[in-house]
Amino acid sequence: MEDKHRASFIHKVLRMDSPTADDDSAGEGADSREKFVLAVDIGTTSLRSHVYTKQGNIKGASSKRIQLLHPKPGWVEMEPDVLVKQVIDSIKEAIRAAGITAHDIACMGITTQRNTFLTWDRVTGKPFHNFITWQDLRSRDIVKGWNNSFRMKFLNGGSSVLHMLTKQKRFLSASVLKFMSQQVTMRLIWVLENVEELKAKLAVHEVSLGCIETWLLYRLTREKLVATDYSCASGTGLFDPYQFEWSTIVCNLLNIPMEILPEIRDTSGDFGSTDPTIFGASIPITAVVSDQTGALFGECCFEVGDIKCTMGTGTFIDLNCGSSPHASVAGLYPIVGWKIGKEITYVAEGSITDTGSLIEWAKSMGFIDDVSDTAKIAESVPDSDGVYFVGAFSGLQAPINDDKAATTLIGLKPTTTKAHVVRAILENLAFRVKVLYETILSETRIPLSHIRANGGVCNNDFLMQLIADFTNQTIDRAKQRANMTSLGVAFLAGLAKEVWKNKAELREIRESETVFVAEKDVWSRYKDRFVHWEKAVIRSREWYN
Numbered sequence: 210m211e212d213k214h215r216a217s218f219i220h221k222v223l224r225m226d227s228p229t230a231d232d233d234s235a236g237e238g239a240d241s242r243e244k245f246v247l248a249v250d251i252g253t254t255s256l257r258s259h260v261y262t263k264q265g266n267i268k269g270a271s272s273k274r275i276q277l278l279h280p281k282p283g284w285v286e287m288e289p290d291v292l293v294k295q296v297i298d299s300i301k302e303a304i305r306a307a308g309i310t311a312h313d314i315a316c317m318g319i320t321t322q323r324n325t326f327l328t329w330d331r332v333t334g335k336p337f338h339n340f341i342t343w344q345d346l347r348s349r350d351i352v353k354g355w356n357n358s359f360r361m362k363f364l365n366g367g368s369s370v371l372h373m374l375t376k377q378k379r380f381l382s383a384s385v386l387k388f389m390s391q392q393v394t395m396r397l398i399w400v401l402e403n404v405e406e407l408k409a410k411l412a413v414h415e416v417s418l419g420c421i422e423t424w425l426l427y428r429l430t431r432e433k434l435v436a437t438d439y440s441c442a443s444g445t446g447l448f449d450p451y452q453f454e455w456s457t458i459v460c461n462l463l464n465i466p467m468e469i470l471p472e473i474r475d476t477s478g479d480f481g482s483t484d485p486t487i488f489g490a491s492i493p494i495t496a497v498v499s500d501q502t503g504a505l506f507g508e509c510c511f512e513v514g515d516i517k518c519t520m521g522t523g524t525f526i527d528l529n530c531g532s533s534p535h536a537s538v539a540g541l542y543p544i545v546g547w548k549i550g551k552e553i554t555y556v557a558e559g560s561i562t563d564t565g566s567l568i569e570w571a572k573s574m575g576f577i578d579d580v581s582d583t584a585k586i587a588e589s590v591p592d593s594d595g596v597y598f599v600g601a602f603s604g605l606q607a608p609i610n611d612d613k614a615a616t617t618l619i620g621l622k623p624t625t626t627k628a629h630v631v632r633a634i635l636e637n638l639a640f641r642v643k644v645l646y647e648t649i650l651s652e653t654r655i656p657l658s659h660i661r662a663n664g665g666v667c668n669n670d671f672l673m674q675l676i677a678d679f680t681n682q683t684i685d686r687a688k689q690r691a692n693m694t695s696l697g698v699a700f701l702a703g704l705a706k707e708v709w710k711n712k713a714e715l716r717e718i719r720e721s722e723t724v725f726v727a728e729k730d731v732w733s734r735y736k737d738r739f740v741h742w743e744k745a746v747i748r749s750r751e752w753y754n
Contacts (some may be wrong), residue, residue, distance in 0.1 A: 244315035248699040251321040253522045258303035261699045265718035269307025271299040283346035286339035311490035318496030318702030320503040321421040323444040331415045337407040348395035378536035379451035392446030418469040431484040436472040438497040443545040450534040450543045476547040477701040495705035501525040502546040507697025508661040509719045520666035524561035559645040562603035584671035587632040596620040597745040598633040608648045615752035639675035646680045659683040663693035678731035688720040
């Protein structure tokens with residue numbers, strides 16, 4: 210009875226403020242009017258819906274702040290039904306803002322933060338727990354235990370031998386395989402060990418697993434579809450990029466039943482349609498893509514060697530590797546960028562978890578009053594006066610790979626001012642990008658083009674110029690930088706419905722706003738500071754037991 214009441218409540222929520230499905234007046238003349246593309250972008254701190262014209266302009270938009278829950282220190286969750294309602298409300302608001310109806314939407318695409326996952330009852334649709342986000346650290350000890358386990362050492366050692374014998378990349382990757390807190394794997398192990406109701410339902414094969422995109426597809430199609438795409442699947446830690454399927458090796462190693470995993474579909478293609486009672490018309494869903502590879506597609510990084518740097522809540526550097534996955538020994542995860550028909554594009558990705566979050570922290574501590582002033586504050590002093598900062602609220606990622614690292618502020622003196630601290634924070638971000646960029650450069654050995662930059666933190670001219678100087682690369686900051694992920698999924702959705710015929714049309718839409726050129730001799734002035742920053746990184750490591 211409780212499930213019936215819950216289903217009735219959900220049905221009412223989904224219908225709230227919607228035009229009726231059989232309201233023919235909403236669709237009068239729809240075939241003769243311009244068709245638009247709807248993009249839904251679920252990030253870490255906010256979700257946004259945009260209605261795009263064929264010219265790539267935003268005609269209507271809506272934004273909602275994501276409601277994060279912190280039930281225990283280190284735990285970060287989201288309530289599943291609240292998120293669905295926020296997404297639906299955001300879509301409705303964007304459509305209204307555009308002055309159109311759902312009948313005018315040719316198609317829609319969904320792009321999401323990766324590795325924020327949920328399990329639910331396959332029969333009732335009831336979640337067993339809240340979304341556990343990619344930032345959640347409850348599995349940190351499980352990660353350490355598994356990475357130091359005999360089974361993992363046996364897998365690494367055996368794979369090393371197989372790589373020497375066969376030279377296959379998949380065995381090279383397995384030889385250095387380490388689980389990470391950001392992936393679904395270890396947090397899923399925690400759930401399987403701690404959620405009693407889930408254990409009972411597993412025994413009768415009534416459990417589904419999915420990240421945000423899968424849950425939204427499930428709910429928007431009225432429980433008709435449980436699916437994801439290759440880009441989202443490849444980031445979970447449960448996918449084998451070399452066999453191009455869910456990994457039997459990882460699932461068997463961790464005793465994860467593969468029946469709970471969603472179907473994997475092409476990034477640009479058929480993901481069903483929204484139930485007509487939700488928005489007043491059925492909207493075809495023709496693209497699902499992970500946030501970072503969505504931004505890579507939005508930047509029109511279609512060729513091998515094209516590279517982008519997204520600086521938002523975190524920093525993500527993604528390199529187009531072409532049709533073959535990259536085998537990394539430094540912690541660069543080989544992921545699928547997108548699959549469109551027969552075209553498969555692989556990406557080498559490195560991440561820095563704490564970026565925009567550090568700027569917000571600095572604001573909360575009183576170091577800055579307005580985030581937009583950080584460049585001016587940093588430039589008000591000639592250097593950081595010997596102050597060094599290491600941002601590690603969520604550990605340190607590749608190539609350092611230390612979940613136990615702690616955020617460190619070192620070198621404070623009586624002469625230290627707020628400006629010195631702000632400059633040290635920005636220099637830390639540039640140093641981290643330099644290290645990650647050089648890791649990608651040395652490991653892939655792919656000639657790299659200029660770096661295309663997007664994300665809110667890229668608004669900082671001082672930081673952009675530092676990164677250009679530190680990497681000795683030109684930084685091309687996009688005009689659409691604030692919405693690049695959204696634009697990317699709109700491109701992918703529109704291609705499936707032939708709103709855009711080919712990638713050449715997409716290149717005409719993406720625009721440069723500012724180009725930062727590396728200045729000579731700047732790095733020579735920073736070499737000693739970089740050495741001291743590296744010492745600060747060493748001090749920050751293995752802080753938490």
